[in-house]
Amino acid sequence: MSSHREAPAISKDPVADNTDTYAFVSPDDPNTVTIIANYLPLEGPFGGPNFFEFGDDVLYSIYIDNNGDGKPEVTYRFRFTTNVLNPNTFLYNTGRITSIDSSSWNRQQSYSVTRVVGGGAATTLATGLACPPCNIGPASTPNYARLASQAIHSIAGGRTVFAGQRLEGFYVDLGAIFDLGDLRPFEKLHIFGMANSPGVNATKKFGVHSIALKVPKTDLTAGGGNPTDPNSPGSVVGIWAAASRQKSLMRDAGGVTVESGGFVQVSRLGNPLFNEVIVPMGQKDNWNSLTPQTDKNFLANVQHPELASLLPVLYPGVFPNLAKLSAARADLVAILLTGIPSGLIPGFQNFTGNTKADMLRLNMAIAPTTSNPNPLGVVGGDLAGFPNGRRVFDDVVTIELRAIAGLTYPLIDPSYKPDGAASAVTDGLRQGDTSYLSSFPYLGTPSSGYATAPLGKVA
Amino acid sequence: MKEMTRAGFVKSSAAAVVGASALGAIATGTAEADEHAGSEPVVAYVRNPSKGEIAVMSGEREVVLRDRRLAARLARQVR
Numbered sequence: 001m002s003s004h005r006e007a008p009a010i011s012k013d014p015v016a017d018n019t020d021t022y023a024f025v026s027p028d029d030p031n032t033v034t035i036i037a038n039y040l041p042l043e044g045p046f047g048g049p050n051f052f053e054f055g056d057d058v059l060y061s062i063y064i065d066n067n068g069d070g071k072p073e074v075t076y077r078f079r080f081t082t083n084v085l086n087p088n089t090f091l092y093n094t095g096r097i098t099s100i101d102s103s104s105w106n107r108q109q110s111y112s113v114t115r116v117v118g119g120g121a122a123t124t125l126a127t128g129l130a131c132p133p134c135n136i137g138p139a140s141t142p143n144y145a146r147l148a149s150q151a152i153h154s155i156a157g158g159r160t161v162f163a164g165q166r167l168e169g170f171y172v173d174l175g176a177i178f179d180l181g182d183l184r185p186f187e188k189l190h191i192f193g194m195a196n197s198p199g200v201n202a203t204k205k206f207g208v209h210s211i212a213l214k215v216p217k218t219d220l221t222a223g224g225g226n227p228t229d230p231n232s233p234g235s236v237v238g239i240w241a242a243a244s245r246q247k248s249l250m251r252d253a254g255g256v257t258v259e260s261g262g263f264v265q266v267s268r269l270g271n272p273l274f275n276e277v278i279v280p281m282g283q284k285d286n287w288n289s290l291t292p293q294t295d296k297n298f299l300a301n302v303q304h305p306e307l308a309s310l311l312p313v314l315y316p317g318v319f320p321n322l323a324k325l326s327a328a329r330a331d332l333v334a335i336l337l338t339g340i341p342s343g344l345i346p347g348f349q350n351f352t353g354n355t356k357a358d359m360l361r362l363n364m365a366i367a368p369t370t371s372n373p374n375p376l377g378v379v380g381g382d383l384a385g386f387p388n389g390r391r392v393f394d395d396v397v398t399i400e401l402r403a404i405a406g407l408t409y410p411l412i413d414p415s416y417k418p419d420g421a422a423s424a425v426t427d428g429l430r431q432g433d434t435s436y437l438s439s440f441p442y443l444g445t446p447s448s449g450y451a452t453a454p455l456g457k458v459a
Numbered sequence: 460m461k462e463m464t465r466a467g468f469v470k471s472s473a474a475a476v477v478g479a480s481a482l483g484a485i486a487t488g489t490a491e492a493d494e495h496a497g498s499e500p501v502v503a504y505v506r507n508p509s510k511g512e513i514a515v516m517s518g519e520r521e522v523v524l525r526d527r528r529l530a531a532r533l534a535r536q537v538r
Contacts, residue, residue, distance in 0.1 A: 250502060
């Protein structure tokens with residue numbers, strides 16, 4: 001998945017598992033940028049009585065690199081506190097929850113937001129911000145959309161924040177892809193092929209916990225200016241998110257745990273699928289502990305991605321040109337590690353320099369596409385989409401599949417002719433397989449436990 | 460994370476008082492109450508006893524002490 005359960009260690013720690021990171025110029029508020037960091041993969045909406053929540057013991061962070069060094073110049077930190085009103089009941093809610101401060105919600109969660117610039121002291125932007133409860137069902141959380149909207153908070157500096165459950169926005173056919181790279185629309189061509197069939201959105205109806213932050217563009221730039229020139233290096237920022245835990249955990253008698261020590265990063269995410277698909281299994285946990293400035297150590301994995309060599313094997317005769325492409329994939333290095341320099345795509349650049357660092361790179365001077373945005377982003381001719389940052393509905397699976405299949409290599413070597421399949425390959429899903437909001441926090445209203453049926457069998 | 464010698468650690472780090480006191484008690488074999496010990500748990504992590512590196516943690520505070528003798532003494536308790 002984008003980064004759900006993508007590494008052995010973090011797959012055992014879902015509360016800290018950063019599953020997706022999004023960053024885009026807010027389409028309905030274009031002087032701002034919205035950044036969303038998701039955690040807690042594959043929340044079954046009926047997962048009670050201890051429904052999903054952020055970890056009080058996890059430090060959640062969003063990082064901004066505005067000088068291309070792969071290190072954060074601006075950091076937003078989020079810390080959560082859970083308040084149990086009545087510890088003598090097993091109930092998540094003791095009655096109907098009609099407002100986020102309802103005393104019927106027995107396990108209330110709130111959070112603080114701090115901002116750090118460079119190595120300076122942290123500035124507290126807000127404390128005691130209420131999260132919404134999870135969407136349980138019509139008896140417990142009626143009119144959930146209205147209830148959750150109460151958890152959208154305006155805070156200092158023209159910033160807006162939301163932290164709580166959302167509908168998963170990332171769509172992917174996990175069941176097929178992890179079955180030896182099967183893509184159902186092209187199943188007949190697979191080495192173990194069957195009849196072609198439509199894609200299945202494996203994340204449909206699942207929830208996720210989102211930290212959504214909308215800030216003025218001036219919050220992110222090096223000089224505090226408002227970027228207006230798409231060609232200016234100063235218009236581009238690198239963005240990633242992470243989660244950290246304290247170094248030591250002691251499990252004592254009586255169910256008591258004691259955590260202590262400094263915070264150690266256990267999860268991070270810039271570009272979707274980087275750790276998932278590019279980094280080999282033996283390095284994934286290590287990668288999660290690192291900052292992007294060290295990603296030059298993974299350059300060879302980007303230059304020669306394993307998936308590019310697998311596609312011609314899994315789909316015999318379908319990718320003959322890709323099979324012969326042995327050169328280092330400078331196109332993928334640009335997309336994932338440095339940004340795309342000027343001159344390769346008319347009107348576009350998101351280059352941050354030669355430091356190899358896995359970050360989303362957002363050119364904030366490129367206006368959002370408000371009419372019929374193309375979920376294929378830049379490769380689909382829509383310069384406001386991935387890999388120019390990442391919007392909630394961008395089809396990053398198809399984009400990255402096609403890029404790895406060779407579709408973007410002519411940016412570097414115009415004499416290379418991509419295989420016909422490189423511009424057609426997909427897992428067969430589209431943005432309509434889930435739903436979104438047109439305004440902050442943009443990810444859709446989560447499905448309730450009551451209204452969600454367990455997974456069925458593919459027809 | 461700070462790094463320092465044991466002497467510097469004991470002399471200069473106010474934040475390390477809790478950890479130093481606890482380790483001192485172990486090192487000397489005494490178990491006297493110390494008004495500076497506090498009640499917050501303290502964790503000492505001896506990553507590699509032969510190198511004498513001891514991380515002392517309490518709350519979000521963490522200091523690194525280098526003391527081969529103390530590390531070896533701690534290790535002997537569990538071997």
